[in-house]
Amino acid sequence: xxxxxxxxxxxxxxxxxxxxxxxxxxxxxxxxxxxxxxxxxxxxxxxxxxxxxxxxxxxxxxxxxxxxxxxxxxxxxxxxxxxxxxxxxxxxxxxxxxxxxxxxxxxxxxxxxxxxxxxxxxxxxxxxxxxxxxxxxxxxxxxxxxxxxxxxxxxxxxxxxxxxxxxxxxxxxxxxxxxxxxxxxxxxxxxxxxxxxxxxxxxxxxxxxxxxxxxxxxxxxxxxxxxxxxxxxxxxxxxxxxxxxxxxxxxxxxxxxxxxxxxxxxxxxxxxxxxxxxxxxxxxxxxxxxxxxxxxxxxxxxxxxxxxxxxxxxxxxxxxxxxxxxxxxxxxxxxxxxxxxxxxxxxxxxxxxxxxxxxxxxxxxxxxxxxxxxxxxxxxxxxxxxxxxxxxxxxxxxxx
Amino acid sequence: xxxxxxxxxxxxxxxxxxxxxxxxxxxxxxxxxxxxxxxxxxxxxxxxxxxxxxxxxxxxxxxxxxxxxxxxxxxxxxxxxxxxxxxxxxxxxxxxxxxxxxxxxxxxxxxxxxxxxxxxxxxxxxxxxxxxxxxxxxx
Amino acid sequence: xxxxxxxxxxxxxxxxxxxxxxxxxxxxxxxxxxxxxxxxxxxxxxxxxxxxxxxxxxxxxxxxxxxxxxxxxxxxxxxxxxxxxxxxxxxxxxxxxxxxxxxxxxxxxxxxxxxxxxxxxxxxxxxxxxxxxxxxxxxxxxxxxxxxxxxxxxxxxxxxxxxxxxxxxxxxxxxxxxxxxxxxxxxxxxxxxxxxxxxxxxxxxxxxxxxxxxxxxxxxxxxxxxxxxxxxxxxxxxxxxxxxxxxxxxxxxxxxxxxxxxxxxxxxxxxxxxxxxxxxxxxxxxxxxxxxxxxxxxxxxxxxxxxxxxxxxxxxxxxxxxxxxxxxxxxxxxxxxxxxxxxxxxxxxxxxxxxxxxxxxxxxxxxxxxxxxxxxxxxxxxxxxxxxxxxxxxxxxxxxxxxxxxxxxxxxxxxxxxxxxxxxxxxx
Numbered sequence: 001x002x003x004x005x006x007x008x009x010x011x012x013x014x015x016x017x018x019x020x021x022x023x024x025x026x027x028x029x030x031x032x033x034x035x036x037x038x039x040x041x042x043x044x045x046x047x048x049x050x051x052x053x054x055x056x057x058x059x060x061x062x063x064x065x066x067x068x069x070x071x072x073x074x075x076x077x078x079x080x081x082x083x084x085x086x087x088x089x090x091x092x093x094x095x096x097x098x099x100x101x102x103x104x105x106x107x108x109x110x111x112x113x114x115x116x117x118x119x120x121x122x123x124x125x126x127x128x129x130x131x132x133x134x135x136x137x138x139x140x141x142x143x144x145x146x147x148x149x150x151x152x153x154x155x156x157x158x159x160x161x162x163x164x165x166x167x168x169x170x171x172x173x174x175x176x177x178x179x180x181x182x183x184x185x186x187x188x189x190x191x192x193x194x195x196x197x198x199x200x201x202x203x204x205x206x207x208x209x210x211x212x213x214x215x216x217x218x219x220x221x222x223x224x225x226x227x228x229x230x231x232x233x234x235x236x237x238x239x240x241x242x243x244x245x246x247x248x249x250x251x252x253x254x255x256x257x258x259x260x261x262x263x264x265x266x267x268x269x270x271x272x273x274x275x276x277x278x279x280x281x282x283x284x285x286x287x288x289x290x291x292x293x294x295x296x297x298x299x300x301x302x303x304x305x306x307x308x309x310x311x312x313x314x315x316x317x318x319x320x321x322x323x324x325x326x327x328x329x330x331x332x333x334x335x336x337x338x339x340x341x342x343x344x345x346x347x348x349x350x351x352x353x354x355x356x357x358x359x360x361x362x363x364x365x366x367x368x369x370x371x372x373x374x375x376x377x378x379x380x381x382x383x384x385x386x387x388x389x390x391x392x393x394x395x396x397x398x399x400x
Numbered sequence: 401x402x403x404x405x406x407x408x409x410x411x412x413x414x415x416x417x418x419x420x421x422x423x424x425x426x427x428x429x430x431x432x433x434x435x436x437x438x439x440x441x442x443x444x445x446x447x448x449x450x451x452x453x454x455x456x457x458x459x460x461x462x463x464x465x466x467x468x469x470x471x472x473x474x475x476x477x478x479x480x481x482x483x484x485x486x487x488x489x490x491x492x493x494x495x496x497x498x499x500x501x502x503x504x505x506x507x508x509x510x511x512x513x514x515x516x517x518x519x520x521x522x523x524x525x526x527x528x529x530x531x532x533x534x535x536x537x538x539x
Numbered sequence: 540x541x542x543x544x545x546x547x548x549x550x551x552x553x554x555x556x557x558x559x560x561x562x563x564x565x566x567x568x569x570x571x572x573x574x575x576x577x578x579x580x581x582x583x584x585x586x587x588x589x590x591x592x593x594x595x596x597x598x599x600x601x602x603x604x605x606x607x608x609x610x611x612x613x614x615x616x617x618x619x620x621x622x623x624x625x626x627x628x629x630x631x632x633x634x635x636x637x638x639x640x641x642x643x644x645x646x647x648x649x650x651x652x653x654x655x656x657x658x659x660x661x662x663x664x665x666x667x668x669x670x671x672x673x674x675x676x677x678x679x680x681x682x683x684x685x686x687x688x689x690x691x692x693x694x695x696x697x698x699x700x701x702x703x704x705x706x707x708x709x710x711x712x713x714x715x716x717x718x719x720x721x722x723x724x725x726x727x728x729x730x731x732x733x734x735x736x737x738x739x740x741x742x743x744x745x746x747x748x749x750x751x752x753x754x755x756x757x758x759x760x761x762x763x764x765x766x767x768x769x770x771x772x773x774x775x776x777x778x779x780x781x782x783x784x785x786x787x788x789x790x791x792x793x794x795x796x797x798x799x800x801x802x803x804x805x806x807x808x809x810x811x812x813x814x815x816x817x818x819x820x821x822x823x824x825x826x827x828x829x830x831x832x833x834x835x836x837x838x839x840x841x842x843x844x845x846x847x848x849x850x851x852x853x854x855x856x857x858x859x860x861x862x863x864x865x866x867x868x869x870x871x872x873x874x875x876x877x878x879x880x881x882x883x884x885x886x887x888x889x890x891x892x893x894x895x896x897x898x899x900x901x902x903x904x905x906x907x908x909x910x911x912x913x914x915x916x917x918x919x920x921x922x923x924x925x926x927x928x929x930x931x932x933x934x935x936x937x938x939x940x941x942x943x944x945x946x947x948x949x950x951x952x953x954x955x956x957x958x959x960x961x962x963x964x965x966x967x
Binding site: 072105111112121127128131132136138139140143146147148150154155156157158160165168169172174175177179189192196213215216217219220221222267268269270279377 | 583584585586587588604639640643644650651656660661662663665668670672674675677679680681682685686687688689691692693694695696697699703704708709710711713714715716717718721724731734735737752753755756758759760761762820821825833837954955958
């Protein structure tokens with residue numbers, strides 16, 4: 001593995017979840033042991049009602065420096081811009097021109113919204129569904145009725161592009177779309193980018209929603225997120241978390257406060273079908289090795305749950321194997337059962353909540369955040385309480 | 401094409417203003433007939449498409465893309481040479497858009513500046529002629 | 540910093556394009572200035588204001604409106620898998636010749652693989668006579684019209700996973716989406732992984748097709764497509780005064796990006812080295828490029844800085860060159876600003892003049908064209924160039940190919956949203 005000296009710390013967190021429109025509210029709600037309110041969507045002709053969690057109170061407007069962009073914003077964009085703006089404020093960078101910093105923007109989403117209702121409105125009354133088969137009919141209707149902005153609200157890359165527009169972030173900018181682990185991957189890639197000296201500050205995270213009509217239709221067709229389902233035993237939800245990752249020296253020089261340090265990351269694509277537990281193990285072993293930790297030293301592992309019973313069983317056994325059963329203090333936590341499945345936002349939400357614990361609770365020192373997609377793609381991120389250079393004692397800085 | 405246009409009805413003005421307020425995310429009271437869509441209301445190129453789409457819907461008229469060139473047609477070589485508006489062209493523009501605060505533009509006016517001359521009145525006038533001709537047709 | 544001295548070279552290239560799906564046919568078509576742009580045949584486009592595109596006519600790929608209740612890979616997925624196989628063959632590689640955990644894939648996947656009827660059969664039936672939309676009706680009809688496996692097909696990330704599993708690439712799997720710059724960004728990610736020593740081999744590129752009833756409509760609505768329906772082969776005319784928008788193309792480009800030592804160790808043939816990568820975002824507006832080309836200038840400058848190469852050493856720029864008024868004017872301004880006096884002599888051409896705009900696949904396919912230019916010391920022309928635009932005053936290699944000594948070539952890719960990426964390739 002690469003030997004590099006650049007340390008990477010987390011200096012800002014922004015978040016929107018079903019339990020809170022910002023990071024402190026979410027943390028407080030979790031500490032009160034609240035769970036997000038679910039609703040059930042019944043579908044005529046289907047025996048499997050869907051479990052859904054929607055964020056209702058969230059007001060995106062206050063987070064948009066240029067409010068006109070709101071008409072181009074899909075749900076993921078609203079969630080991403082809000083989390084990114086709050087993360088920058090939290091990091092104490094809101095008065096700093098990003099153009100003067102070496103920075104990047106990496107936001108993960110798992111799909112893009114077709115905006116079915118807008119498409120249907122554009123087609124208009126069509127009881128026989130001619131639009132589906134008669135293309136001249138379809139094209140006449142859609143060319144007459146579809147708002148020219150539709151494509152721009154649908155294009156997935158606009159999620160990170162809008163973050164750049166709102167924050168005037170001219171650095172490299174990507175939307176990652178690697179299924180449910182896209183947000184975790186954004187954090188991993190951002191970490192490597194700083195570690196290898198390519199940049200100093202990365203806005204990394206995920207913004208996702210699985211509650212649009214088309215999402216619900218697809219999930220229902222495949223029997224996912226249903227009240228009866230064994231396949232995914234979670235509610236489909238929405239949310240976002242964006243972290244400010246920063247070069248340690250850079251952060252120190254500007255007097256930033258740290259949540260924690262990222263020690264390593266391992267990104268293991270889904271191998272052949274059926275070998276999921278080995279992929280999980282591989283990613284955890286790799287972060288332990290690179291962080292120079294032993295399994296039993298890990299205080300806590302958090303998983304962004306797949307919600308799939310088979311995968312989650314594989315998870316539990318892999319954690320046991322990788323971290324050792326001798327550790328009695330090991331905590332295995334997951335937030336998805338209380339927040340719902342936030343897809344590509346789930347990894348970043350979990351990283352952010354772990355970072356918060358590291359900054360506030362002395363009993364946490366070494367933690368691993370693990371995200372798994374339903375295809376078996378496994379990404380682990382190892383985080384540790386920030387230490388002063390060359391000093392094994394804990395950094396006493398805390399977040400209030 | 402400079403047929404005299406009857407003073408547009410307050411009702412049309414009001415509906416146009418509402419559309420612009422929604423499309424450009426501005427309070428309606430900030431919008432006046434002489435506001436330039438670009439300079440004063442912050443419109444960018446896709447907003448013109450959006451506004452056009454909303455106008456078609458609101459007034460049930462077909463609007464060709466030419467609405468944005470219409471009164472500002474500078475295709476004649478006397479008015480514009482190689483992307484630069486000639487002094488003759490400038491005279492024409494000033495007479496077409498007397499309300500525009502001309503001191504905003506430098507000495508040289510280029511093709512790319514032309515859309516800046518589009519004001520709320522440009523839109524209102526266009527809609528008035530369209531809806532007029534439509535009602536004539538119906539008669 | 541040994542890691543940063545690792546070098547990324549291109550050892551395999553696979554292309555699926557409207558000019559053909561092998562490197563030689565593709566290259567010959569570009570050199571001969573052929574245009575595959577024609578009236579759309581994949582579906583009845585007679586009612587669209589734009590009725591032309593650069594389509595791929597090849598029975599190996601499923602038709603755009605193929606209807607099937609069974610889960611089959613769609614057209615774009617097949618473009619990607621075909622280009623991947625070709626790239627691996629070209630590189631002389633298979634999974635027995637790499638350490639699987641050091642072999643990765645990064646791809647620009649375009650949209651998900653959902654079908655037209657799957658979207659519109661239930662959506663249309665959800666509208667009532669008074670034009671209101673009924674959610675319950677919509678969901679009810681999806682039970683009949685949405686096929687099983689839809690939740691995977693709506694996920695663009697599945698394409699990268701399919702390729703990784705098919706070929707035994709157990710390293711990082713990533714999908715990157717930055718619209719028309721996406722597959723250039725995928726190549727950038729590949730180079731960074733090689734340099735960081737996190738992979739030895741990366742399959743990188745993209746696949747896309749927006750030539751579908753909805754895709755075409757959505758671009759028509761944005762007024763960005765050429766409407767030169769009466770003369771399709773001459774519709775895509777980047778930098779020409781009379782350009783009126785871009786022409787949609789479709790296809791895939793996949794490249795094997797490999798660590799130099801790894802490539803030499805196995806005696807691989809090297810097409811070119813990627814010596815510089817640079818990205819930036821306009822951070823300006825959704826579709827309007829920044830008036831001075833801020834993002835484009837920064838992407839090119841960062842790329843040159845990364846490679847530590849002076850612009851005067853660059854012999855060729857493979858432009859983004861879409862054939863829209865704004866892009867071509869602003870790209871020209873940006874090249875002028877970055878190249879300074881060297882802009883007077885550098886040759887600039889647009890692959891899109893021939894094959895149209897391959898949207899998310901454009902960057903990778905154009906990187907292949909750039910590598911071939913270096914390898915064959917020939918620059919393909921910008922075709923359909925007839926009348927100079929005073930705002931576009933560079934040497935666009937009009938209409939006929941030329942041989943030239945080129946040591947370094949730059950490839951630009953810019954997306955809606957302002958995401959800009961430049962890649963710098965060196966002759967091998």
